[in-house]
Amino acid sequence: MIRKERIDRGIKVRSDDIYAISSYREILYLLLPRVIPVLCLLLLPTLLGSYYERVIIISCLMGLLALSWDLLASIGLFSLGQAFFFGVGGYASGFFSYQLGLPVPYSIVLGTVSGALVCTLLLAPVLRLKGVYFSIVTLAFPLFFVRIIESTKILGGTEGITGISPIGNSWIELYIPIFVFLFSLFGLRRLINSDYGIVLQAIRDNDRAVISSGINVYAYKLECTFIVSLLSCFSGAFMTHIYQAVGLSAFALDYSLLPLTSAVLGGVGTFAGPAIGTFILVPLSEFLRVFGTLRVVFYSVILFLCIVLLPEGIFPFLKRKYHQIERFVEV
């Protein structure tokens, strides 16, 4: 009988420890997969022209949502309502910019921080929930915010807030999302492998064991949610200033479904996976713009196919191909 066997490449084994710095080849082997995407992201917008600049900005902001979804998932909380964070951030910065008349940098920063505080406070009572129950509640949150804003007519009601001041400088508009995105991507990958991140993963895998080690699980969940809210609210706040408007569509299903789909497409729990997923899906959805609302159907079809047929995701697949050789052996 013939069986497929996977073995680590020699160069992977060598570059795993201190010998990595013994030759340029090993150093390049480690650096290239990290440096090439970063360079592409930094250089592409200037090469591609202004239409694609917009696509890349949106990809980065959606990428932040996907990264934060993945962080929440690595503590065992599967959110179906990432739009909640996005919308709260957007409305907060819209409020600071339009109703209080603050300049753009202040409204983004204040919107992000206060939005994150609001999200964390509102989610605090339900953070004890697990699995399906947390998903259920997060699915409901954006829907209820829409209802509340519609019925109480605060923050512009159904019309939303328009006429918010733009960012102005196109370089800042382009490179701040890119830098925040890259910083969060590599920061989160580092965080999840630190001692702190190991506790987070342990809470996902077996929270009872973590509790019995004398660790306050609830505090960890709160901190994690605050980080998640910061990233997502920043995305919402920045988007508000790009579109110069914020409305009920900030709570739309798109913003919940897109991060989820990109995380599942790219590979849950890897952070690089959701990033890759967003950079596939957002440009794709730009091409699908002609189909209007059918886009959401495409997302759900992709999501469905990925979760049922491709549970691993793109990034773990690529990683395996990069690190390992496959060969057939006689058994």
Added chain:
Amino acid sequence: MLTGIIVYGLVNSSILLLVALGFCLTFGVSRIANFAHGAIYILFGYLMWIFLNWLKIPFLFAILLTLVLSGIFGYVAYYVAVRRVRGIVLSEVVSTFALGVGILEFFRWMGFVTYEFSLPPIKKGSLYILGFPIDYQRLIIILAAIGLVAFLYFFTHYTKLGLSFRAIAQNERTAIALGIDADRVAALSVAFGSAFASVASILVLPLGIISINSGYEALLIAIAVGIVGGLESIPGMILASLVLGFVQIVVGVYVSSAWVMVVYLLAIIVILVVMPSGLLGKFKELEERV
């Protein structure tokens, strides 16, 4: 005023119960949180409409066809969407959610959102109870809710299939050891759940127009009733839909109809924080929730 609140509270509670029964049946038996429940509810509303208006099928026959098709749909959906990811909570949720969103947004894109999309009531007209007018459709809803609960009770206590449902719900391993096919029972539970959803859509949708958003709302109703009542107990669900139904009507009358929806979220959060196993739920579920 009080009579009105009682009558409409009863009607509202019956609607909630009808919409929630299918979801809770599926979850209670096989632990599958069917996030496509709201979409199935709307899907078969539209199918019924298509049968009546495009294909001109007689009313009773259209009802029968819708029920049978919804059962088959649920059975197939289990094998397509759930079977491969069974036991992985996230994947189950995501795949059924994706299925549901796909169905609902497809209808939105098809333009099934105008006023012509409404189902006819089963019997037109109204009568007076205690000097208060109520139309036959709402009476039928109350009767159907009672009837379905009674059916469910007899089904799960006196038929072989129903007993195997309960066996799987109580202890899956023992049930398998006794020769019950867990996959088949799970598929049948999804099938029953979606047939119940289509019953609800045939009865409840004639009260208004069929709208996409009521699909998402139906999912929320199902979840709210299930969580407040405790997902595996039928008495708990009846109690929960009575409580939610009456609270909603009271809020609608005395506060504002816009806040009616908020009742669900508050109820879910309060119950999950204060009484995680639900009003009449069993302790067994506690560990997986909190």
